Amino acid sequence: MALREAVPSAVPGTSARQAVAELRNLGCALGSDLFVVIESLTLFAGDVLVLDAPSGTGKSTVLGLMAGIIPAADLQGRVQRMFGRDLADPSRPFAPPTAAELGFVLQTSTLIPYLSLAENIDLPAAIARCTVAADWRAQLIRQLGIETLLRRMPHQVSVGQRQRAAIARAMLARPRLLLMDEPVSALDPSNVRRVETLILDLARQAGAAVVLASHQVDRSAFAAERRAAHRVVHHQGVAYSLFHDAEGRA
Amino acid sequence: MTIPLRLALRELRHDWIAALCFVAALVGVLGPMLIILALKNGVIGGMVDRLVEDPANREIIAVGTGAYDPAFFDWLGQRPDVDFVSPATRSINALADGLRSADGKKTELSVPLIVSAPGDPLLGAVPVAAGKVWITAALAEKLGVTDGGGVTMFIGREISGRQESARVELTVVGVVPSERYRRAALFLSLPDMLAVERFRDSAAITPDTWLDDITSPSQFASFRLYARDLADLEGVMQALSGRGVETRPRAENAVLLLKFRSNLDLIYGLLAVLALAGFWAAMAANLRGMVERRRLAFSLLRLIGLSGRARMVIPLLQSLMLIGCGIGLSFAVVLPVLGVLNVVVPGAESDVIATLRWRDVLGAVGIGALTAVTAAGWAMRAVAAIQSEEVLRNG
Numbered sequence: 001m002a003l004r005e006a007v008p009s010a011v012p013g014t015s016a017r018q019a020v021a022e023l024r025n026l027g028c029a030l031g032s033d034l035f036v037v038i039e040s041l042t043l044f045a046g047d048v049l050v051l052d053a054p055s056g057t058g059k060s061t062v063l064g065l066m067a068g069i070i071p072a073a074d075l076q077g078r079v080q081r082m083f084g085r086d087l088a089d090p091s092r093p094f095a096p097p098t099a100a101e102l103g104f105v106l107q108t109s110t111l112i113p114y115l116s117l118a119e120n121i122d123l124p125a126a127i128a129r130c131t132v133a134a135d136w137r138a139q140l141i142r143q144l145g146i147e148t149l150l151r152r153m154p155h156q157v158s159v160g161q162r163q164r165a166a167i168a169r170a171m172l173a174r175p176r177l178l179l180m181d182e183p184v185s186a187l188d189p190s191n192v193r194r195v196e197t198l199i200l201d202l203a204r205q206a207g208a209a210v211v212l213a214s215h216q217v218d219r220s221a222f223a224a225e226r227r228a229a230h231r232v233v234h235h236q237g238v239a240y241s242l243f244h245d246a247e248g249r250a
Numbered sequence: 251m252t253i254p255l256r257l258a259l260r261e262l263r264h265d266w267i268a269a270l271c272f273v274a275a276l277v278g279v280l281g282p283m284l285i286i287l288a289l290k291n292g293v294i295g296g297m298v299d300r301l302v303e304d305p306a307n308r309e310i311i312a313v314g315t316g317a318y319d320p321a322f323f324d325w326l327g328q329r330p331d332v333d334f335v336s337p338a339t340r341s342i343n344a345l346a347d348g349l350r351s352a353d354g355k356k357t358e359l360s361v362p363l364i365v366s367a368p369g370d371p372l373l374g375a376v377p378v379a380a381g382k383v384w385i386t387a388a389l390a391e392k393l394g395v396t397d398g399g400g401v402t403m404f405i406g407r408e409i410s411g412r413q414e415s416a417r418v419e420l421t422v423v424g425v426v427p428s429e430r431y432r433r434a435a436l437f438l439s440l441p442d443m444l445a446v447e448r449f450r451d452s453a454a455i456t457p458d459t460w461l462d463d464i465t466s467p468s469q470f471a472s473f474r475l476y477a478r479d480l481a482d483l484e485g486v487m488q489a490l491s492g493r494g495v496e497t498r499p500r501a502e503n504a505v506l507l508l509k510f511r512s513n514l515d516l517i518y519g520l521l522a523v524l525a526l527a528g529f530w531a532a533m534a535a536n537l538r539g540m541v542e543r544r545r546l547a548f549s550l551l552r553l554i555g556l557s558g559r560a561r562m563v564i565p566l567l568q569s570l571m572l573i574g575c576g577i578g579l580s581f582a583v584v585l586p587v588l589g590v591l592n593v594v595v596p597g598a599e600s601d602v603i604a605t606l607r608w609r610d611v612l613g614a615v616g617i618g619a620l621t622a623v624t625a626a627g628w629a630m631r632a633v634a635a636i637q638s639e640e641v642l643r644n645g
Contacts, residue, residue, distance in 0.1 A: 060642055069553060069638040099555055106641060112547050114264030115257075124554040127253060153264070169554075181642065 019044055020176050020209045024079035026065050026072050033237065036061040037075070039244035041228065043209040045176065048200065049245070050222050051213040053230040057241045059213035060107075063179045066211060067102060083176060097177075099124035103170030103208070105180040110166035111154040117165045118150035121172055130173040139205075140168050143198060160187045160195070167199060174206040181213045184220075196221035254560045257551070258567035261544065269572060272536055276576030277583060279529045283522060284584045284614065288604035290518055292592075296602075298511045302480055305371035306431070307507065308333065309500035310475045310486055315340055316495060317469040326475065329489070331482035336367040337440060337470035339447040346436060346446070347406040347415065351393040358392050358434060361403075363446065364474070366437040371476050372430045376423045378439045384424040389434035397425050403436070405446050405460075409453050416449050416457040418442075440466075480508045526617065530625050533573070537565050537629035541636075548633055549641035558634055565629035569622040577618045581611070 020043045027037030036058030043049060051059045064070035068087055072080060080088040083101045103124075111120045121141070125132050141147045144164040149157050157165075163186060170178055183199065184192045200221060203210045217223055226245075233240045262269045301307060318337065326335045338344070346361040366384065368377035373384050385395060395401055398421075405416045426437065441464045449460040475497075477483045483504060487497050501507070541548065551561055588604045595603045 064639050064642050067553075067638075069642065096555060104553055106550075108644070110550075112257075112550060113544075114261045114547070119260070123253075127555045127560075 019081070020047075020083060021066060022079060022081040023066065025075040025077045026080050027075055028061065028065060028070055028073050030058060030061060034058065034239050034241060035073075036065070036241045037243070038062055038065060039242050041066075041243070041245045043177065043211065045207050045209055046204065048203070048210040048212070048222070048225040050217050050225050050227045051211065051230070051243060052217045052227050053215065053241070053243070055215055057230065057232065058243075059215070060181050062243055063104070063181050063211065063213055066177075067104060067179055068096060098130070099128035099173040099175060100130050101176050103173070103175035103178045105163075105166050105170045105178070105183045107182045107185055108159075111162055111169075113154050116151050116153055117146060117157065117161075120154070120165055121150075121169045124169060125173040128173060132172055136174070137172060140171055140202060143202065144168050158188075160191050163187060164195065167195075167202070171202055171206050171208070175208050178203055178206075178208045178210045180210065182215070183212070185214075193221055200225075252560075253556065254563040255567055258564045258571065261540075261564070262568055262571060265540075268540075269575075272572055273576045273579055275532065276529065276573065277580045279525050279532075280576060280580040280614070281584050283525050284580060284606065284610075285587060285604065286518065286521065287610055288584070288588050288591075288606045290514065291607060291610070292602050292604040293595075294514065298507065298514065300429075301507050302511055304429075305333075305476055307499075307501040307504040308371070308477045308480055308483060310477060310483065310490070310497045311500055312472050312475075313496040313498055315471040317471070318473055318495075319469050320466075322493075323470075323473070326473075329486065331478050331485050332475065333478040334367075334369050334371050334474070334476040336365055336370075336474045337466075338365045338472040338474050339443050340471040343447040343450050344443070346403050348404040349389070349393065349436065350402045350404070351395055352400040352402070353394075356393045358389060361389065362433070362435040363443060364435050364437045365440055365443045366474075367440060370437070372426055373437060374424050378423070378437055380439050380441045381418070381420055382423045382439070383420045383442075384426050384437040385422050386426045386431045386433065386435045386437075387428040388432060389436065390422070390425045392434060395422055397422060401436075405449055407450050414457060416460045418445075418461060480504055526621065530621050533569065533621060533625035534628045537569055537626055538632055540568065541565055541629045541632045545636060546641050546644055548636045549638055549644075552636065553638035553641055561633050561636075562630040565633060566623065566626040569626035569629070570619065573618045573622040577614055580614075 021041065022043075023038045023041045025037065025039065027035055029035050041049070051062055053059055061070060065072055066082070068080075068082065072078065072088070078088050080086065083097065085095070086092070111117070112123065115123065121137075122132075138147075141150065144167060146157075146161060146164050146168065149161055149165070154162050154165075163183060167183065170180075180199065184195050187195060199210070199212075212222060212225075214220065214222065217227070228243045228245055230241070230243050233242060323335060323337055326332050344363045344365070346363055348357055348359050349361045350357040366373060366378045370377070376382075378384055383401070385393075385401065390396065393401060401420050401422060403418050403420055405418075407414050407416075420436075420438070420442075426435075444466070445461050445464050448464070449455050449457075475486070477486045483499050487499070490497050499505075548561060548564075552558075585606075588606065591604045592602050
């Protein structure tokens with residue numbers, strides 16, 4: 001199996017110091033019959049990468065592996081370099097990414113239910129003690145159309161408004177990497193295109209690399225963006241769901 | 251305000267009905283316990299303490315008459331479990347035929363005489379002496395005598411069918427309060443008691459000479475004896491029994507009283523421990539339940555970078571806040587109730603029916619804080635185990 005073969009620790013023509021993320025053979029088991037693996041993936045600031053694969057193939061798991069919240073299996077040739085730090089180095093304690101490094105937008109369960117929208121938006125930056133430019137915060141909130149909802153609690157706004165607040169929260173500290181797990185799937189169809197465009201626009205303003213999991217990309221604002229190749233290989237009763245960067249940057 | 255404190259407060263405010271229910275349940279447990287404690291401190295404890303501390307309950311009475319020499323009294327006086335001992339005359343002679351007020355207007359017949367000496371637990375600081383006596387409040391009231399006043403004592407005898415009477419002017423140096431000795435009686439010095447006995451027993455002693463040249467006999471017929479403490483009664487009586495002296499306690503139920511007091515403390519302690527254990531279990535389960543209800547929120551907090559320590563502090567702070575509110579509200583409810591109780595229910599003399607001391611308040615706060623910290627442990631462990639991938643999987 002190719003996964004077990006040694007792979008180069010750096011990709012020719014790229015600089016590890018400049019890359020936001022550089023991953024090789026990073027994977028984990030999902031149950032006994034599915035193994036999700038990022039074969040190769042390299043991201044630079046401003047890159048947008050779409051994980052376009054059917055449901056159940058491990059797109060969310062890929063995001064979790066990148067964020068470091070899902071423990072990676074010890075695969076041969078594993079490279080897990082994020083924000084210039086080697087997370088695969090067992091000699092260094094795992095340091096979770098800060099709000100200035102990573103923003104995460106979930107599909108649902110996006111907000112802390114007992115905090116107002118404003119408190120939710122500000123929380124990660126407060127935890128990371130990041131200084132947020134007031135004009136960037138105001139611009140973010142205005143463009144996402146939630147400026148009149150900031151004092152409301154999550155249960156007092158719609159699903160779409162909650163999702164927009166979650167996007168604001170993820171972007172507030174201008175993270176270097178934005179991971180988005182089907183961020184518009186719960187939205188009203190009439191708002192989907194507008195929010196998708198907004199995400200791209202705001203991510204570019206923030207200078208963030210974006211990895212977005214979606215299974216309906218073709219008619220979305222992300223249709224023109226770079227996509228990760230995905231294939232499933234069956235071997236000895238186990239399905240290997242393999243993702244890799246399709247455009248040669250990996 | 252630190253982030254964990256803000257999150258803990260926000261969650262409690264958001265789930266205020268659940269928090270209020272919990273605080274109400276805490277008041278339901280703590281309130282009655284505080285009222286019982288206040289009653290124990292007040293009317294129940296006060297009554298028992300008064301009975302236990304009443305020196306009359308420590309008195310040991312000799313059964314019948316004996317012959318006790320000075321060595322016997324030295325032996326008793328040196329015992330650490332003996333508070334007071336004095337030689338006494340035969341009980342048949344411990345009675346004055348009459349006592350008259352100094353103005354001669356009031357007379358009381360057949361007045362019991364009680365021998366006394368310095369250190370008498372029933373009397374105050376000024377001791378009796380020859381011609382100087384203490385009078386009980388009951389007798390003082392009947393004769394209209396006060397501290398510093400005087401009385402005339404009459405001792406009668408019959409010799410060969412002829413009635414004779416001796417008299418002496420006595421100065422009252424103190425009045426024994428009724429809670430110390432309820433009946434009418436006169437406390438006087440051993441020399442005066444010996445004079446009374448000698449006058450009754452010896453025809454050679456005349457009413458004119460009965461107070462002259464009083465010497466101590468080589469043996470005494472009886473004694474007045476008080477143990478140092480209620481708990482010492484049994485030991486002193488056993489020691490006397492070992493010398494062949496039969497005695498009985500003045501208060502037959504004195505030892506039972508002592509046991510009742512310690513049992514009262516034990517019963518309250520057990521009640522408090524049971525209530526505390528129940529409260530602790532309820533608190534721990536409630537906090538654990540709160541974590542489970544907010545499982546995804548804790549997972550999200552971990553995902554957005556809140557440290558493990560900060561996340562674990564949240565249920566601890568909530569525990570402290572809930573218990574703090576519960577204790578505060580319990581006192582807010584209980585103190586007015588105690589005030590009403592003390593006004594509505596009449597207490598004995600100056601006693602209050604129910605009272606809480608500062609140490610009770612501090613104890614409740616201290617035990618509450620300890621309970622809050624320990625009961626939060628389960629919830630804290632659960633929080634620590636919640637992974638950030640849970641919110642990703644649930645999403």
